[in-house]
Amino acid sequence: RNLRARKDCKYRRDLMSSIYQRMTFRLSIISAMIACALSTLNAQNFSLSTPGIAIVTSTQGAAQIIDPTEGTFRVALHEALSLSDQTIQTKQDGHLFLACSNGLGIGIDATTEVSFISYKQSPFSEERAKLDFEPSTSAIDIKLISGAINVSSEGISPRSQVRVNTPNGTVRIHSANCRIEQSDTGTTIITFGGNATFYYANGEHREFISKFNGIRINALSASLGEITEIIDMTQIDPTKQAFADATFHASNRVHFKATVGDAPATPILIMPSTYYEIPSARPYEYTE
Numbered sequence: 001r002n003l004r005a006r007k008d009c010k011y012r013r014d015l016m017s018s019i020y021q022r023m024t025f026r027l028s029i030i031s032a033m034i035a036c037a038l039s040t041l042n043a044q045n046f047s048l049s050t051p052g053i054a055i056v057t058s059t060q061g062a063a064q065i066i067d068p069t070e071g072t073f074r075v076a077l078h079e080a081l082s083l084s085d086q087t088i089q090t091k092q093d094g095h096l097f098l099a100c101s102n103g104l105g106i107g108i109d110a111t112t113e114v115s116f117i118s119y120k121q122s123p124f125s126e127e128r129a130k131l132d133f134e135p136s137t138s139a140i141d142i143k144l145i146s147g148a149i150n151v152s153s154e155g156i157s158p159r160s161q162v163r164v165n166t167p168n169g170t171v172r173i174h175s176a177n178c179r180i181e182q183s184d185t186g187t188t189i190i191t192f193g194g195n196a197t198f199y200y201a202n203g204e205h206r207e208f209i210s211k212f213n214g215i216r217i218n219a220l221s222a223s224l225g226e227i228t229e230i231i232d233m234t235q236i237d238p239t240k241q242a243f244a245d246a247t248f249h250a251s252n253r254v255h256f257k258a259t260v261g262d263a264p265a266t267p268i269l270i271m272p273s274t275y276y277e278i279p280s281a282r283p284y285e286y287t288e
Contacts, residue, residue, distance in 0.1 A: 052119035052138060053264040054081050054098040054106070057250040061094030061110070080267055083116040083140075090147070095243075097250035101265040102138035102160060105152035105251025107243055112147025116140070117165075124265075126258040134160060135258075141165065148181040150247040154194065168222035172197045176211075177244050186218030186228055190236065192244040200225050 056079045063075040066087040075088070075096055083100075090096065090112045098106040102121050108114060121138035133155040142149070143165045153162050153173050162173040164180050168187040171180055176194025180187065189198055191209050198207040198217065205225030207215060214231030221228040256265035 049262055050121050050123050050136075050259050051082050051084060051262075051264045052101050052121045052140060053256075053267065054083050054100040054104075054119075055079070055254055055267040055269075056081070057097045057099050057253045057269075058246075059094075059096035062091035063094040063096050063108070064089050078269065082264070083119045085116070085118070087113065087115040089113045097247060099250050099252075099254035099267070100140070101256040101267070102136060102140070102157075103134045103153075103155050103251060104138075104140065104162065105150075105247045105249075107150035107152075107247035107250065109148040109150070109243060112149060113145040114147070114149055115143040115145060117143055121160075123259040123262075133157065136160075144180055144182045146182050148179060150177065150179045150244050152177045152244070152248040152251050154248065154251075168217050168219060169198055169200045172199065177248055178209075179240060179244060186216050186221075188214065188216045188231065190214035190231060190233075190240065192241060 056075055056077055059075055059077050064072055065075055065081070066072050066089065068085055081098070083098075088096075088108055090108055090110055092111050095110050095112075096108050098108070100106065100119070119138070119140045121136040124135035134157040137157055137159045139161040141161075141163050142151075149164070151162060151164065151173050153175055154177065156162060156175055158175075164171040164173065166180065166182050166187045171178065171189055174195045174197070176196050177192040178194070178196045179190040179192065181190075182188075187198075189196060189209055191211055191213055193211055195211065196209045198209065198215065200206065200217075200222055202223070202225060207217075207227060209215060212233055214233060214236070215227050216229040216231060217226075218228045253270055255268045255270055257268060259265050
């Protein structure tokens with residue numbers, strides 16, 4: 001009996017040792033895979049070597065761009081912009097829409113001043129340019145000084161960063177159609193689709209804003225890490241929804257051809273289908 005008991009104990013120890021070794025081996029493989037994935041992600045993040053580019057899809061009223069090297073000039077329809085280190089100002093009667101090479105749509109409302117701190121993306125191939133979602137990894141930092149902007153990021157890569165900085169904190173947009181307003185009453189964030197996160201300036205608190213919700217945060221509540229007001233979405237001005245829809249439409253009006261080396265992507269306007277329904281200036285017909 002003692003001999004059999006010793007053999008059973010040895011068998012159990014050998015079995016447990018074998019199981020432990022297999023688990024350790026599998027864990028080491030999983031750890032290696034995670035490390036490889038993280039290194040790949042970091043490599044992609046550090047490969048944002050290509051300047052992002054945007055094109056003005058439509059504009060109305062007075063709007064101007066302030067460039068530190070080229071000075072101040074009026075915004076022109078279908079003009080390509082690098083956005084990095086540029087400030088756009090619109091007057092009371094002005095607004096414009098931009099389509100970006102990462103699939104982002106940006107609407108700049110009337111009486112607005114917004115600075116684009118930086119806009120970079122990783123190079124992408126022509127095959128990836130044909131995809132319905134972002135073909136690259138990108139990072140865009142925006143500073144809203146006053147007024148209102150809409151950002152439509154549906155289809156943006158989950159690895160990409162879309163940030164809008166305000167005096168009261170930073171809005172991180174996650175595949176959403178989001179409106180950010182900055183005025184004397186504070187910062188207002190409204191999501192017409194998708195989700196966004198507001199990070200307080202103290203870095204200790206944040207607010208998650210889900211689809212069709214809105215919040216307002218003023219300077220005092222921002223210092224306390226609290227929401228000033230929950231927006232009643234039933235009372236939202238319908239023109240804000242229309243502006244959000246127009247921003248989403250702008251993001252689908254342009255196809256960006258693949259990057260070549262470190263050169264930015266090439267924008268190609270997509271004509272609406274109604275364009276092809278216009279009667280020819282020189283009608284013709286077939287006769288037998």
